[in-house]
Amino acid sequence: MKAGSFVKKNFSVFMTFVIALLLLVFISVLRPGYANVNNLRVLSITASFLGLTAMGQMTAILTGGMDLSIPWMFTIAAFLTGNLTQGGNEKLFFAVPVILLVGVLMGAFNGIGIAYVGIAPVIMTMASNIIFQGLLVGITGGTPGGTAPQALKDFANGSLGGVSTMLLFWIAISVAFYVMIARSPYGRRLYAIGNNDTVALFSGINVKLMRTSAYMVCGFFAALAGILFSGRVSQLYLGMGDPYQMQSVSAVAIGGVSLLGGSGSYIGTVAGVLVLVMLDGVLSALGFAQSVQKIIYGVVLMLAVLLSSRKQKGRR
Amino acid sequence: MKEVVVVEPGKVEIREVPVPEISSEDEVLIQMKAAGVCGSDHHIYHGSNPCSTYPRIPGHENAGIVVKTGKNVTNVKEGDHVIVDLLSSCGECYQCRAGRKNVCEHVRVRGSGADGGWREYFTAPALSLYGVIRASGDIRLRGKKVTLRSPKESIRNGIALVPEERGIQGLILSESIRYNISLPVLKKISNPFQVSPKKEHAVVDQYMEALQIKAESREMAASNLSGGNQQKVVMAKILAMEPEIFLMYDITRGVDVGTKKEMFTMVRDFAREGRPVVFFSTDVEELVKVCDRVIVMYDGKAGADLRGDALTKENIVGASIGNPVEVKTYGEEGEQE
Amino acid sequence: MRKFVKENWIAMIPYVMFVIMVIVMGALNTNTLSLRYIANKSDAAFSLILVAAGQTLVLLTGGFDLSVGGVICITNCLAASRMQDSVGSMLLWAGICLAVGVGTGLFNGYVIERTKLQPFIVTLATQYVCYGIALFIMKVDGGNVPAAYINALLHRFGPLPLSMFLIVLLVAAWMIFKNTKPGLHIYAIGSSEGAARLNGISIMKTRLLAYGLSGAFAALAGLFRTAQVASGSPTAGADFVMISISAAVIGGTALSGGSGGMVGTVVGALVLRTIGDLLVFMKVSSYWSSLVQGVLLILAVAASSYGTLLKRRGGGAA
Numbered sequence: 001m002k003a004g005s006f007v008k009k010n011f012s013v014f015m016t017f018v019i020a021l022l023l024l025v026f027i028s029v030l031r032p033g034y035a036n037v038n039n040l041r042v043l044s045i046t047a048s049f050l051g052l053t054a055m056g057q058m059t060a061i062l063t064g065g066m067d068l069s070i071p072w073m074f075t076i077a078a079f080l081t082g083n084l085t086q087g088g089n090e091k092l093f094f095a096v097p098v099i100l101l102v103g104v105l106m107g108a109f110n111g112i113g114i115a116y117v118g119i120a121p122v123i124m125t126m127a128s129n130i131i132f133q134g135l136l137v138g139i140t141g142g143t144p145g146g147t148a149p150q151a152l153k154d155f156a157n158g159s160l161g162g163v164s165t166m167l168l169f170w171i172a173i174s175v176a177f178y179v180m181i182a183r184s185p186y187g188r189r190l191y192a193i194g195n196n197d198t199v200a201l202f203s204g205i206n207v208k209l210m211r212t213s214a215y216m217v218c219g220f221f222a223a224l225a226g227i228l229f230s231g232r233v234s235q236l237y238l239g240m241g242d243p244y245q246m247q248s249v250s251a252v253a254i255g256g257v258s259l260l261g262g263s264g265s266y267i268g269t270v271a272g273v274l275v276l277v278m279l280d281g282v283l284s285a286l287g288f289a290q291s292v293q294k295i296i297y298g299v300v301l302m303l304a305v306l307l308s309s310r311k312q313k314g315r316r
Numbered sequence: 317m318k319e320v321v322v323v324e325p326g327k328v329e330i331r332e333v334p335v336p337e338i339s340s341e342d343e344v345l346i347q348m349k350a351a352g353v354c355g356s357d358h359h360i361y362h363g364s365n366p367c368s369t370y371p372r373i374p375g376h377e378n379a380g381i382v383v384k385t386g387k388n389v390t391n392v393k394e395g396d397h398v399i400v401d402l403l404s405s406c407g408e409c410y411q412c413r414a415g416r417k418n419v420c421e422h423v424r425v426r427g428s429g430a431d432g433g434w435r436e437y438f439t440a441p442a443l444s445l446y447g448v449i450r451a452s453g454d455i456r457l458r459g460k461k462v463t464l465r466s467p468k469e470s471i472r473n474g475i476a477l478v479p480e481e482r483g484i485q486g487l488i489l490s491e492s493i494r495y496n497i498s499l500p501v502l503k504k505i506s507n508p509f510q511v512s513p514k515k516e517h518a519v520v521d522q523y524m525e526a527l528q529i530k531a532e533s534r535e536m537a538a539s540n541l542s543g544g545n546q547q548k549v550v551m552a553k554i555l556a557m558e559p560e561i562f563l564m565y566d567i568t569r570g571v572d573v574g575t576k577k578e579m580f581t582m583v584r585d586f587a588r589e590g591r592p593v594v595f596f597s598t599d600v601e602e603l604v605k606v607c608d609r610v611i612v613m614y615d616g617k618a619g620a621d622l623r624g625d626a627l628t629k630e631n632i633v634g635a636s637i638g639n640p641v642e643v644k645t646y647g648e649e650g651e652q653e
Numbered sequence: 654m655r656k657f658v659k660e661n662w663i664a665m666i667p668y669v670m671f672v673i674m675v676i677v678m679g680a681l682n683t684n685t686l687s688l689r690y691i692a693n694k695s696d697a698a699f700s701l702i703l704v705a706a707g708q709t710l711v712l713l714t715g716g717f718d719l720s721v722g723g724v725i726c727i728t729n730c731l732a733a734s735r736m737q738d739s740v741g742s743m744l745l746w747a748g749i750c751l752a753v754g755v756g757t758g759l760f761n762g763y764v765i766e767r768t769k770l771q772p773f774i775v776t777l778a779t780q781y782v783c784y785g786i787a788l789f790i791m792k793v794d795g796g797n798v799p800a801a802y803i804n805a806l807l808h809r810f811g812p813l814p815l816s817m818f819l820i821v822l823l824v825a826a827w828m829i830f831k832n833t834k835p836g837l838h839i840y841a842i843g844s845s846e847g848a849a850r851l852n853g854i855s856i857m858k859t860r861l862l863a864y865g866l867s868g869a870f871a872a873l874a875g876l877f878r879t880a881q882v883a884s885g886s887p888t889a890g891a892d893f894v895m896i897s898i899s900a901a902v903i904g905g906t907a908l909s910g911g912s913g914g915m916v917g918t919v920v921g922a923l924v925l926r927t928i929g930d931l932l933v934f935m936k937v938s939s940y941w942s943s944l945v946q947g948v949l950l951i952l953a954v955a956a957s958s959y960g961t962l963l964k965r966r967g968g969g970a971a
Contacts, residue, residue, distance in 0.1 A: 117958060126899070192499055199487060305774050
């Protein structure tokens with residue numbers, strides 16, 4: 001496909017990247033020296049974490065749903081990491097797959113409630129979020145402890161050749177995810193059930209199973225992000241996962257993925273993640289008060305989603 | 317209970333009245349569950365329905381549940397879901413006694429000349445009721461009984477369906493021809509990780525050619541195609557599944573004449589290749605033209621099995637209103653759709 | 654009687670839950686059956702009831718209002734920081750708060766209808782803006798609420814608190830409202846927007862009404878909360894968002910719109926607010942309370958969606 005028509009076809013995604021870039025340029029002009037290696041590294045790490053959760057969220061949204069339970073799946077994974085490894089590297093090898101499995105199971109819980117029992121995704125995941133929170137808080141009596149092993153800390157915070165390892169990790173996983181979502185038969189089926197349940201059903205797709213699997217994927221990514229995040233912070237705290245709930249949805253929406261499901265590209269989601277992270281960075285760099293930051297954040301979110309949805313409709 | 321009354325043209329009231337009582341042992345009391353609103357009802361409201369008298373409770377398309385039965389009632393029981401015949405006949409005039417209640421000399425329409433169903437409860441003669449029938453019976457495939465609980469199971473058994481609403485059930489309109497055709501056969505054209513574009517294009521092109529689907533390219537969105545071409549895409553996707561048995565539900569609705577002819581030829585070709593086609597239609601001419609054998613449903617059962625010389629328009633129509641036809645009646649299968 | 658239950662069992666879920674809770678609590682601690690306890694509970698649950706009421710209206714139209722948390726924060730902060738001791742000042746600022754709530758709601762409704770964006774995202778964005786504004790008004794928790802204001806809102810007529818009367822008033826107003834044209838319109842656009850439009854119902858006006866009322870209720874909730882906690886907080890409203898949706902859903906209002914109602918919501922809110930106490934009486938650690946809330950929500954929704962499934966399969970019309 002020639003470059004010109006490629007841009008035209010994916011114009012809104014392209015524009016979203018441009019917006020992220022503009023934000024970077026904007027802040028570099030106002031605060032010269034902002035775009036230094038260190039800042040960019042920090043930004044890239046933040047983007048990587050949001051990016052991981054956004055991958056899972058996108059999978060759920062593609063099927064026409066949403067996963068509001070990411071925060072506590074994330075947090076449970078983080079605390080489990082601390083607990084199972086007791087800060088030592090040796091147990092990591094065994095702990096990681098176990099925790100990822102836990103994430104998948106939590107996602108399955110969501111998926112079954114949504115696909116088989118028929119509970120609306122917002123309600124089911126909202127409730128499960130609270131349930132997961134209750135489980136963690138209840139079992140640990142409100143003060144869960146634990147520290148992450150050094151290997152994770154190095155991975156989450158370190159860099160390889162000047163680029164943060166988290167960023168490299170995110171890029172690597174993104175490639176795999178992209179193939180799954182955009183090129184594999186699984187991805188096709190996912191888009192189909194988000195688009196039209198009935199047609200998918202009549203085409204021989206097991207709609208309920210597919211839908212459940214989407215939430216399992218989301219659980220997987222939430223857990224993955226949580227495991228790595230335990231290395232990122234020096235002290236685990238209970239509210240760690242909360243920002244990712246709405247931010248993951250926002251990133252996906254800004255990226256042009258319709259909240260009704262069935263359309264949107266992963267590249268758009270990546271762009272959405274970048275915009276959000278840049279926006280956050282710009283707002284804090286400008287030194288505005290928290291209040292102003294939030295106001296601008298809300299306005300930009302609205303405009304960004306408006307922009308991407310308009311382009312979507314225009315294409316039809 | 318509440319009832320809706322058109323007191324006079326232009327004036328509607330909702331009244332609170334006591335629940336009616338059964339007035340004879342042949343009547344039932346029905347709790348109304350759903351009633352249709354039709355153009356006639358609008359005319360009744362505006363005073364432009366010549367058969368209506370006022371004040372009138374409208375509602376001639378009625379469905380409800382039987383809650384009380386008179387002693388002589390045998391055809392329904394309490395709890396049955398029923399539809400009420402809109403025609404109320406006298407039972408005694410010549411036409412009624414000849415079995416043609418619909419042209420009874422004193423016929424009145426419930427909802428127009430007599431009070432209808434727009435109320436919470438109403439009474440009706442038991443013989444004016446039609447049970448809402450649930451499908452029952454076995455499905456036998458090649459002589460063996462099968463249970464088909466989902467489309468996936470049916471497809472695995474080699475059965476494919478061309479559904480009724482192509483825009484809603486058959487195609488994802490916002491996506492391309494290619495996407496739609498390849499959807500049911502993803503397994504065939506891909507390995508677990510990747511859909512092979514080459515294989516996909518090959519399959520899609522093959523069927524677009526075979527069915528003569530008129531479109532600029534395979535990337536065209538299905539919504540931009542004509543009704544006939546859309547139906548062809550649905551057929552293509554079904555064919556791609558390579559089924560052994562086709563179920564076709566009203567496939568020529570909204571399709572142009574030329575495409576209709578092409579489809580009939582296709583259906584006959586399948587049949588000639590030895591693949592059975594179960595073809596549902598309400599167009600009698602079509603049935604006669606296309607089918608080798610027509611089973612006409614009446615009163616919830618398979619009424620007449622028409623083949624060969626007996627397969628005529630007159631016989632189909634006759635069988636559908638219950639006239640006995642000079643062929644044996646078929647008694648085994650029940651339709652499941 | 655049996656028939657009534659068979660027909661309406663889905664709608665009865667919140668009531669059953671509530672009755673069971675009351676019975677269990679009464680058994681564990683007879684104090685809960687006292688008027689004093691009920692009066693306290695009425696006050697404690699009232700802000701939630703108000704927010705959930707507004708949320709119910711929006712849910713009935715098939716949407717969401719995530720911005721209620723923001724509105725509560727703004728009104729809470731405005732009231733706590735600006736109200737002076739005079740009646741005039743209290744009324745003035747109460748009015749301003751109400752106007753803010755309604756304004757936010759109208760904005761939401763307008764944008765949602767005009768841009769056809771998902772209510773989730775629109776109200777999410779609005780929520781951020783509201784939080785920002787609230788932070789602007791009050792940077793940290795604090796503020797000073799006039800004693801007269803607190804006394805007025807928490808006033809007891811004998812043993813009965815004002816909030817109880819207001820709850821009754823709310824339910825009564827709802828009974829009337831849901832049979833008026835605007836009320837029916839709200840149900841209609843949630844049930845089937847296309848059919849509603851074809852019947853001449855102004856979708857825009859109805860949405861503005863629903864979201865506007867939701868904002869108004871959120872403002873009222875913020876005002877009441879100000880009296881309850883005697884301070885302002887620019888962040889505390891966030892807790893109300895999800896729980897208001899839960900209350901409405903437990904109360905039988907479906908997320909898809911078109912069915913449900915205020916009375917169920919009130920009961921749902923009461924259930925959610927009393928669970929904490931129940932757990933205390935059962936000597937269960939309060940850490941488990943969120944778990945129980947979540948489970949209750951799922952049970953309520955699962956039961957109702959399963960019931961709808963059964964109804965549909967049973968072949969019955971409606």
